[in-house]
Amino acid sequence: MNNNNQAGILFAAFLLATGIAAAGHFVSQTLYKSKVALNTAEVKGLAERRVEADTAYWSIQYTVTGKSKSEIPALYKDSEADQNKIISLLKSSGFTDHEIQPGIINYLKKEFRDEDQKLVEEEHILVGEITVETQKVRLVSEVRSNLNTLIAQGLDIKNNPPAYHFTQLNKIKPAMLKEATTNARIAANEFAINAGVEVGGIRSARQGGFVIRDVGENYGDTRKIEKEVRVVTNVTFFLTD
Structure with missing residues (x-):
């Protein structure tokens, strides 16, 4: 070769x-x-907190009505008087100028005509609005009933339901995520015991979105002062022999 x-x-x-x-x-x-x-286990960890709303938004509408255009100047005076009465009540109840925001007064006109389109009647309407933005959420629920005293005086008031919001989520996020991860490890340990192995480190983790709901409700988060905050994490742990 x-x-x-x-x-x-x-x-x-x-x-x-x-x-x-x-x-x-x-x-x-x-x-x-x-x-x-x-050799991994994927589990979910849940954390829940019951909190109270820290900010309330409340609007009050007041209306005056006249039958002729000539009444409009007087209607504006009546509307301003009603506005002052409402603001005075709010201040005497504990709200400040900074929390009370008077809005503009809107003018509306309605016409009522017969079959021949002849004008039969007309209404001239002024609608004003006052909004309250405050962190005194408990005070809002108390003062709402006080507006009945103004209604008894003849004021045409629409007492809208307040919207209660929880805005401090960032303050409780870290603790809730830690709790959710701890609960996930507890669930993984239960799985590992049944499988005859041990739980190791975290391979991966996915954080679910935080959900805020009114207590006792399946949806909605503005009607009640009491809220429930929950988060679910998905964690994959290594398993060792």
């Missing part, structure tokens, strides 16, 4: 050996990764 043939055979044998070694490496890597993927 000449030298050229020997070199060719040796080179072919080298390539074959290298291929087998590489194939073995990739097989072992595949088996390792498969084992890691199998």
Whole structure:
């Protein structure tokens, strides 16, 4: 056998050996990764808090009505008088100028006509609005009933339901996420005990969205002062023998 043939055979044998070694490496890597993927547990962790709304938005509308255009100047005076009465009551109840925001007075006109489109009657309406934005959420619920005294005096008032909001979510997020993760580990430990293994470190974690709901409600978060905040995390733990 000449030298050229020997070199060719040796080179072919080298390539074959290298291929087998590489194939073995990739097989072992595949088996390792498969084992890691199998030896994990994905669990959910829940955290809940009951909180109180910290900000309230409340609007009060007041209306005066006249039958002719000539009454409009007097209607504006009556509307301003009603506005002052409402603001005075709000201040005497504990709200400040900063929390009370008088709005503009809107003018509306209604016409009533017969079959021949002849004008039979008309109404000239002024509608004003006062909004209250405050952190005294309990005071809002108390003062709402006090407006009845103004209604008894003849004021045409629409006492709209307040909207109660919880705006301090960022303050409780870290503690709630920690609690949710702890609860996820507790669930993983239960799984591990039944499987005869132990829980290791976290492989991955996904945080769900925070949800705020009025207490006792499945949806809605502005009607009640009491709220429930909840978050669910999905955590995948390594399992060890």
